Amino acid sequence: MNFLAHTLEELHEKLVNKELTAVELMESVYANIEETDERVGAFLTLNKEEALAAAREADEQGIDPDNVLSGLPVGIKDNISTKGIRTTAASKILEEFVPVYDATVVEKLKQAGMISVGKLNLDEFAMGGSTENSALKVTRNPWDLSKVPGGSSGGSAAAVAAGQIPVSLGSDTGGSIRQPASFTGLVGMKPTYGRVSRYGLIAFGSSLDQIGPFTRTVKDNALVLNVISGTDDRDGTSYRGDTPDFTEGIEEGVKGLRIGVPKEYFHEDAKETAIVESVRAALELYKEMGAEIVEVSLPHSKYGIPAYYIIASSEASSNLQRFDGIRYGYRSENIGSLEDIYVKSRSEGFGLEVKRRIMLGTFSLSSGFYDAHFKKAAQARTLIRQDFEKTFEDVDVLVAPTTTSTAFEIGGKIDDPLAMYMADVLTVPVNLAGVPSLSIPCGFSEDMPIGMQIIGKHFDEQTIYRTAYAYEKATDHHEKKPSFKGGE
Known part of the structure; x- marks a missing residue:
């Protein structure tokens, strides 16, 4: 079975009607991965033995007809903690790290009956926009194997786009779900900051990071967000309000909705x-x-x-101090002193982009430069947030392009950090403001997908899904399938 042709609800129906068992479904997942992943490179670690055991247990207990996700496979971005399964953040410094606990989102998926297939590639510590910054492998775009799948959640996007799995989780700090969704023709949601617990997510920018789902359809995406959302006492930034059913009202259409078009996003x-x-x-x-x-x-x-790059890099500089070669992770063998442990372990363990951002962030926070850089960036962030709040007094959602280009060639921007950073120009304001945004496919250019983002008010993902669903039902972009052309 290839997952390019089935929604989560259709798969659930097959399981309930016994047209398919959970074991057969899981075996087809690993057959898909074996057939395609040598070319795509989405997975870093597979969880086959445990996944098949969980599938057998699901079959023995019976699929819950009222639980649409029961027995279905899911892939997890490799910066999200998974108990007993290697979690690397695609970094040499954590290459052999095996957590002793599950992230909250992983716990919630398990409680819903979903089965983790394995861990997916990313830019190291989620720093990058192409998944070329991974220390472990390069992931390729199933639409054209010579091009990037986007980043940092490139593995999560590529696995769903390739039909290896029906759903995956990514994380979005400055566009790292929406940009790969745009590049690979998927639906990718960056929820409101605080909507989904960050407990167990390896921190990059703590005031910006959010976990969200990749799927092929809008309703599938809403179904997964239903499960992973909610209050978590282990995350001090977790939203304390109620979590709605994001599928409720999804079919109401857009009649009467006011859609804002931000002119700054349309410089042709x-x-x-x-x-x-x-x-x-x-x-x-x-x-x-x-x-x-x-x-x-x-x-x-x-x-x-x-x-964004001042705030995110400053938070990264602080968050990554814990990787010091002492407690866990990579330690340099060529050491002669305590200082050598710190300096050489970090120098050898971190990749170039991570070191670049640590240096930028440390400089921005240093004495004499804090007011000139970090403080001004924080003030600009407040103005950006106020822009969104003021605009949403008059409109229900905003619609704009997700990215300034379609997927670019592997190697095309890796040596030009500024060009790579500027590629996020349409996505980072959303993270700075903390509002939700969904990218959906809206067309093609030279056979490569184009993404459109729908931005909503704080904690109003329902209206975003409703707006996206209406468009999806009126078009067929989501039904097109990748060609796996190009490559070496």
Whole structure:
């Protein structure tokens, strides 16, 4: 079975009707991976023995007809802690690390009956936009194997896009779910900050990180977010309010909705014409379906990239201090003193991009530079958040391109950090503001997927899903399948 042709609800129905057993489903997962992953490179660690045992147990107990995720496979980004399964953050410094506990999201998936297939590749410590910064392997885009799948959650996106699994989890600090979703033709959700517990997520930017799902369809995505959301006392930033059913009202359509179009996101001279045209066409379709289209302004978005990279790098500098060669992880063998343990272990264990961000963050926080850099970035962040809050007084959602280009060639930007950073220009304001955003496919350019992001008010993922579902039902972009062309 290839998962490119089945929704989660369809798979659930097959399991309940005994057209398929959980073991057969799991065996087909690993057959898919064996057939395609040598070319795609999505997985770092497989969990085959434990997964098949869990599938057998699910068959013996019987599939719960009221639990749509029971017995279904899921892949986990390798910066999310999994008890007894290697968790590397795609870094040499954690290459042999095996956690003794599950992240909250993993616990919740298990409670829902989902079965973890294995761990998925990423840019090291989630720092990058192409999955080329992994210390362990390069992941390729199933639509064109010569191109990147995006990052940092490139493995999570590639595995679903390739049909290896029906759903995966990623994390989004500055676009790391939405950009890979855009590059691989998937639905990818960055929930409101605090909606999903970060307990067990290896921290990069603690005030920015959020875990979210990759799926092929909008409703599948909402079903998974239902399970992983909720209050967690182990995460001090966890939202204390109620968690709605994100599928409720999903079929209501967009008639009467006010859709904002931020003019700063549509500078046609700075983007691929096909991307702007595809999103404009989507807006016309929304108009035909009864939505009101309103041009709006987010004037401080232009400060998003500098503010984001100062804040994210500063938080990374602080978070990554724990990897010191003393307690766990990689330790250099060529040491002669305590200082050598710290310096050489970190120098040898961290990759170039991680070291670059640690240096940038340490500098931004240092005495004499804090006010000039970090404090100003934090002030810019407040202005960006206020822009969103003011705009959402007049509109229900915002619609804009997810990225400034389609997937680029492997090696195309890796030696130009500034170009790689600027690729996040349309996604980082959302993280700085803490609002939710979903990327969905809205067209193609030279056979490569184009993504459109739908941005919502704080804790209003329901309206985002409703808006996305209406578009998905009126189009067929999500039904197209990758060609696996190109490559070496």
